[in-house]
Amino acid sequence: MGDRALQRRIANGEIKRSAPVDSTIRNWVRAWKRDGLLGLLDARSLRREQTWERIDERYRTVAELVFATLDGDRADANISELDRRIKVELKRAGHVDVSTPQRLTAEYLAHLKRGAGATTRTQRSRSLQRVSGKEHFPAIRPGQIVAIDATRADNLVYDPLLGRPFSVEILTAIDVATRVVLALRVVPKSADGIDAGLLLYDICRPFSMMVEGTTISHWRWAGLPQVVDASDVAVNVGRRSVAPDFTTLQGEHHIPGVMPDAIRADHGSIFVSDHFRAILRDFGIDLLLSRGKKPTDNPHVERWHETLQRAVQQLPGYKGRNTSERGRLVAEEALVTAAELEEHLRRFVALDYHRSWHTGLVIGGEPTARTSPLELWDIMLDVTGRIDVPQRADMIYQMLPVKWGTVGVAGVEFAEMVYDGKLLDDFRNVARGQFRDDDNKVPFLVDPHDLSSIWFPHPETGRVRPVAWRGSFFTDAPMTDTIVQAVRRRVRERGGNHILSRGSAQRQILDELTELTSGPVPTDWTAKLSAAHRRVEQSRKDHEEAQAAQGATRDEATQSGGNEARTKTPHTDSPQDDVPLDILDVPWPTMRADS
Structure with missing residues (x-):
């Protein structure tokens, strides 16, 4: 029956016969007469291999x-x-x-x-x-080598001042031996040497994060001593385990601190700057630079940048790694701020990355064993022993550049900004050679990210105290959140801060009445303002934390009354400027394991 249907379709012309045509048969006959059976083979099978x-x-x-x-x-x-x-x-x-x-x-x-x-x-x-190394860094203990790098965040963030999105960078420090992320900061793009120094500041400080129910705290500096003894007796604190509890997310999550032996970085301008090199020299840290344009020389932190994709894709404003991955409505989404992005990434580190199996952590004698970064940190410390962590409340000021200025009747001037305060009364007419042999200038610490204050290390008390800019009341005037939001809304409605500036009314009169035009506004103006806003925000947070820590150490020493007194790590928000730092002469924890 099937054959009849096939024959009918062939007869009707629906399909053609599968038999060769007459000309093909004649060609086969000629080939057989000429070459015999060899002529009947497919010529393609006899073709020589093309090399x-x-x-x-x-x-x-x-x-x-x-x-x-x-x-x-x-x-x-x-x-x-x-x-x-x-x-x-x-x-x-x-x-x-x-x-x-x-x-x-x-x-x-x-x-x-x-x-x-x-x-x-x-x-x-x-x-x-083709040019990368074939072996990992010889890091066999925590802190031996810490790899740092900067990468552009693949998320747009929101600037509440200008009401517009802008780009930021992520600075990360990762311990090579254990893959523990020791520090992470979100900074404006084109980070500088100050940002790199503050990243080292975070590397040296242990942090903790608390989860209670559905509430997650910020990363908090957990570096003040648990036991304070003000009687010049060395303080020893048993090393705390930082390994996570895999049964629950509730409780405290540790981010350890360490004084690294060496920093591994590329030839980025922030890592080879004179300021960053000077900080490393003061702390006795070696700088290991990768070869130029060879990111594979620093593979551990480069691989971390891939892991970051899991974190940034969870937030709105993800723009992809290139334009082909970017959505059309990215800039119109409800974006997070730079501070919120940093907080999200730190939560990801503490609650996800540090608690996950890291496939790059392979133990030679037990290659199938699965470990997380914090677990390996604890394991290595059990084997290698103590690590030294400098825990001075004023350590941040060692990361700032020093500028020398003459203190006069009106104060001291830097970059056409005058700073003054009662603190300078005893140093308005110092003798030549008191601080520096060649002149009568006084050293000050300057944070280029926030010029509302400079910092003066008092030679008698050792306390680093702020000296305010004379116009700082413009920036520090008390305002409620309602007023702040109203100001931001008004600035956005009028098109930004550059609309209202010195001489703006005069320029408008010239433009409209005499047809004169003012010079063009630089295209990068808004980007620089957003970057400055982020840096000021971060700098004030760092200084407030350091000042609060200095005040807290004095409070703990007073409460001890010469005897040991166990206290919890303080987390206060109000600095105490008038408390001396004699407590800093007391030895700090060595993090030595109890013997």
């Missing part, structure tokens, strides 16, 4: 050189353009008689293109693999 040796060696040599330039720095090119470049180089070298089979040459170029990479990202990775 690259059939292509002129000169062409292949130049082709390899041309494809070696595909390292991700230049835009990608198709096969036709690469063939053209090869022929141009051959002609420049005087080889005008080179001829290659077209089809085989195209296959050869496609083979080279697959080896180089189909995209610029792949090309960059493969070019770096």
